[in-house]
Amino acid sequence: GENVEQHPSTLSVQEGDSAVIKCTYSDSASNYFPWYKQELGKGPQLIIDIRSNVGEKKDQRIAVTLNKTAKHFSLHITETQPEDSAVYFCAARPTDKLIFGTGTRLQVFP
Amino acid sequence: DAGITQSPRHKVTETGTPVTLRCHQTENHRYMYWYRQDPGHGLRLIHYSYGVKDTDKGEVSDGYSVSRSKTEDFLLTLESATSSQTSVYFCATQTAWEQFFGPGTRLTVL
Numbered sequence: 001g002e003n004v005e006q007h008p009s010t011l012s013v014q015e016g017d018s019a020v021i022k023c024t025y026s027d028s029a030s031n032y033f034p035w036y037k038q039e040l041g042k043g044p045q046l047i048i049d050i051r052s053n054v055g056e057k058k059d060q061r062i063a064v065t066l067n068k069t070a071k072h073f074s075l076h077i078t079e080t081q082p083e084d085s086a087v088y089f090c091a092a093r094p095t096d097k098l099i100f101g102t103g104t105r106l107q108v109f110p
Numbered sequence: 111d112a113g114i115t116q117s118p119r120h121k122v123t124e125t126g127t128p129v130t131l132r133c134h135q136t137e138n139h140r141y142m143y144w145y146r147q148d149p150g151h152g153l154r155l156i157h158y159s160y161g162v163k164d165t166d167k168g169e170v171s172d173g174y175s176v177s178r179s180k181t182e183d184f185l186l187t188l189e190s191a192t193s194s195q196t197s198v199y200f201c202a203t204q205t206a207w208e209q210f211f212g213p214g215t216r217l218t219v220l
Contacts, residue, residue, distance in 0.1 A: 006152075032207055043200055043211035044153070051207070089152060096141065096160065097168070098209055102152040 002027040002094045006101025013080050013108055021104045023090035024072040030092040033066060033073045038087045038103075048075070080108045113137050114212035116201050122218045129188040131215050133201030135181075141204035142184040144168075144176060146197040147214075153200065159184055191219045 003026045013019050025033075031052040036044035050057045050064045050073065057064050061080075066073040073092075077084055085108045091098040113136035123129050133142065143158040145168075155168030157176040165176050173195060175187045188195055196219045201212040 034209065036211075043213050046208055046210065049208065096204075097143075097155055097158060100153040102150065 002030060002092055002099040004090060004092050004099050004101045006090050006104060008104060009102065010105045011107070013106070015080060015082060015108055015110050017080055019077045019080055019084070019106055019108075021075045021088055021090070021106070022072060023074070023092075023101050024070075025092040025099075026071065027092070027094040028068075028071065029094040032093040033064070034091050034093075034098070035062075035064060035075050036089045036091070038089065040086075044089060077106075080106075082108050082110055084108050114201060114203055114210060116199075116212040116215050118215060119213065120216045122220065123191055124220050125192055126190050129191050129217065129219075131186045131199055131201075131217070133184045133186070133212060135184075135201075135203045137203060138181055139203035139205060140181070141209075142178065143202040143204070143209070144174075144184065144186045145200045145202065146170065146195075147200060148197050156186065156199075191217075193219050195219050 006023045034049035037047045038044045048059050048062050048064050050066050061078045063076040087103045087105050089103050090101040115134045117132045144156040145153045147153050154170045156174050159165045159178040177185045199215045202209050
């Protein structure tokens with residue numbers, strides 16, 4: 001079955017710097033790759049997603065890239081702000097179920 | 111957000127007692143999911159439903175059962191709660207592509 005690995009598990013950056021979180025997946029049938037942000041005590045919130053027919057997608061300060069050949073995708077956050085501090089999860093969907101990575105705790109220091 | 115509510119939001123129970131968690135959605139989404147979230151494991155799928163009375167197992171289904179008698183409600187039952195089922199439980203619904211999460215239920219089994 002599908003396996004999603006996510007790195008790093010923790011990431012600390014200075015406010016204004018960029019942050020990059022990387023995920024790899026194993027099942028070439030995966031065709032949808034969402035990213036979620038989870039704040040303390042809340043449910044995961046979908047922040048951006050990408051489908052397998054697209055290589056890159058951007059939404060303001062957030063971008064996601066997908067390399068189908070290498071089976072990896074990444075989340076890029078530019079000009080980080082303290083409110084970006086949260087746990088971020090990647091996921092891949094080979095069938096009708098999402099398979100999640102284990103999460104990255106991002107801390108943005110002012 | 112997809113109009114998802116979960117009840118109760120917090121529950122403390124004793125080992126061996128039955129527990130039912132409820133997920134209610136207002137968006138008429140066909141697919142619904144139950145996950146548990148534990149430190150170091152990310153989000154793991156317990157059971158999911160692809161329609162009324164149509165359910166299937168996820169990767170950690172042992173000790174759990176589900177029922178879906180109406181499109182809007184998806185129930186998760188722990189027939190005899192164990193301490194290993196102490197966790198945060200999230201319900202999610204899915205459109206054609208996007209999956210949206212509820213606020214979660216924190217369950218403690220003593």
